[in-house]
Amino acid sequence: MSRLMDRLLNRSSSSASQAKERMKLVLVHDRTNLSSKVLEQLKDELIGVISRHVEIDEQAVRIEISQQGREQRLIADIPLRTVARRRLG
Amino acid sequence: MPAKVLTVTSGKGGVGKTTATANIAAALAASGAKVVCIDADIGLRNLDVVLGLENRIVYDLVDVVEGRCRLRQAMIRDKRLPELYLIPAAQTRDKSAVSPSDMVRLCDELRPEFDWVFIDSPAGIERGFRNAIAPADISIVITNPEVSAVRDADRIIGLIEAEEKGPPRLIINRIKPEMVKKGDMLSADDVLELLAIELLGLIPEDEEVIISTNRGVPVALDGKSRAGQAFRNIASRLRGEQVPFMEMEEPGGFLSQIRSFWRKGGG
Numbered sequence: 625m626s627r628l629m630d631r632l633l634n635r636s637s638s639s640a641s642q643a644k645e646r647m648k649l650v651l652v653h654d655r656t657n658l659s660s661k662v663l664e665q666l667k668d669e670l671i672g673v674i675s676r677h678v679e680i681d682e683q684a685v686r687i688e689i690s691q692q693g694r695e696q697r698l699i700a701d702i703p704l705r706t707v708a709r710r711r712l713g
Numbered sequence: 714m715p716a717k718v719l720t721v722t723s724g725k726g727g728v729g730k731t732t733a734t735a736n737i738a739a740a741l742a743a744s745g746a747k748v749v750c751i752d753a754d755i756g757l758r759n760l761d762v763v764l765g766l767e768n769r770i771v772y773d774l775v776d777v778v779e780g781r782c783r784l785r786q787a788m789i790r791d792k793r794l795p796e797l798y799l800i801p802a803a804q805t806r807d808k809s810a811v812s813p814s815d816m817v818r819l820c821d822e823l824r825p826e827f828d829w830v831f832i833d834s835p836a837g838i839e840r841g842f843r844n845a846i847a848p849a850d851i852s853i854v855i856t857n858p859e860v861s862a863v864r865d866a867d868r869i870i871g872l873i874e875a876e877e878k879g880p881p882r883l884i885i886n887r888i889k890p891e892m893v894k895k896g897d898m899l900s901a902d903d904v905l906e907l908l909a910i911e912l913l914g915l916i917p918e919d920e921e922v923i924i925s926t927n928r929g930v931p932v933a934l935d936g937k938s939r940a941g942q943a944f945r946n947i948a949s950r951l952r953g954e955q956v957p958f959m960e961m962e963e964p965g966g967f968l969s970q971i972r973s974f975w976r977k978g979g980g
């Protein structure tokens with residue numbers, strides 16, 4: 625009963641959706657050979673390199689692998705600190 | 714027109730390569746095409762028993778490659794179908810007895826005489842797989858809706874793409890609609906989204922597959938079986954016909970779940 629309610633309210637609790645979500649991550653890792661640990665490291669290094677040239681909002685930096693079909697793309701979202709934001713602190 | 718060489722592979726073992734090879738080949742042969750199947754699973758041959766031809770083996774693939782017989786002599790003709798042949802694997806040797814270039818040479822010899830050459834690949838990503846894929850014009854990746862089979866299929870797809878063998882096509886085998894409906898099995902759409910290659914066919918789990926394999930008669934020759942129909946549909950698609958994919962399950966939307974909830978008595 626509670627499993628059924630779970631499913632009605634939250635499809636992500638079915639074992640099939642769990643399998644799918646897990647497989648998405650596993651396949652990205654298998655295809656790219658990039659673990660989340662390496663991604664974190666990459667992020668830190670990117671922050672290091674870029675902030676040498678321009679001031680960035682380090683806390684808001686996001687790096688992820690996006691997929692289109694069987695193609696993987698590394699997407700880095702690196703917000704720059706604007707002059708206005710800098711003045712506000 | 715020279716034959717198309719079609720390799721059936723999977724990565725993970727036991728997902729249905731041999732069953733699919735036998736049945737798609739039989740379906741094509743039943744519709745009048747001239748077809749030969751090569752069992753490339755040296756040391757673990759099975760295509761002979763699935764096709765019901767195990768009692769007629771004299772020579773095998775390794776005998777051909779090592780020059781102990783002519784190609785013709787190793788081809789066993791299936792008497793139930795006008796033009797279906799099998800080249801069996803050797804049972805007492807291992808995969809290293811054959812090389813990828815042996816396979817290419819063999820298939821080049823077969824091409825002018827046939828419409829289709831099917832190669833049943835062994836599981837794994839080693840020599841046996843390399844042998845099977847080397848001569849392929851079309852590669853088929855078969856998987857089950859289950860995490861380890863999907864993961865291995867993805868590996869294989871990557872390897873086939875790296876070999877520049879053209880985009881492989883996907884068969885999803887042993888789908889259990891009831892489990893999919895309950896959310897306890899990956900649906901065909903899920904698998905397709907994960908693997909992101911072109912779909913060639915969907916095959917339901919079907920006891921008739923095991924029963925017909927017991928008898929050594931491909932299920933594709935059984936007009937009533939669902940899996941048999943699914944294999945015939947694949948054969949038609951390979952011939953270039955547009956055949957809709959077999960309906961596996963209802964979408965299992967909100968309403969149908971409510972309905973099944975009430976049917977179960979609300980417990």
Ligand SMILES: Nc1ncnc2c1ncn2[C@@H]1O[C@H](COP(=O)(O)OP(=O)(O)OP(=O)(O)O)[C@@H](O)[C@H]1O
Binds near residue numbers: 723730733754916918
């Ligand atoms: N759609 C199906 N419904 C029911 N049983 C099936 C189905 N497809 C395959 N099987 C069964 O699954 C088992 C494995 O199938 P098969 O031998 O074709 O796999 P395989 O990929 O060739 O295995 P291997 O990797 O060992 O060569 C067999 O017993 C077969 O009868």
Ligand SMILES: [Mg+2]
Binds near residue numbers: 730732759833834835
């Ligand atoms: Mg097999």
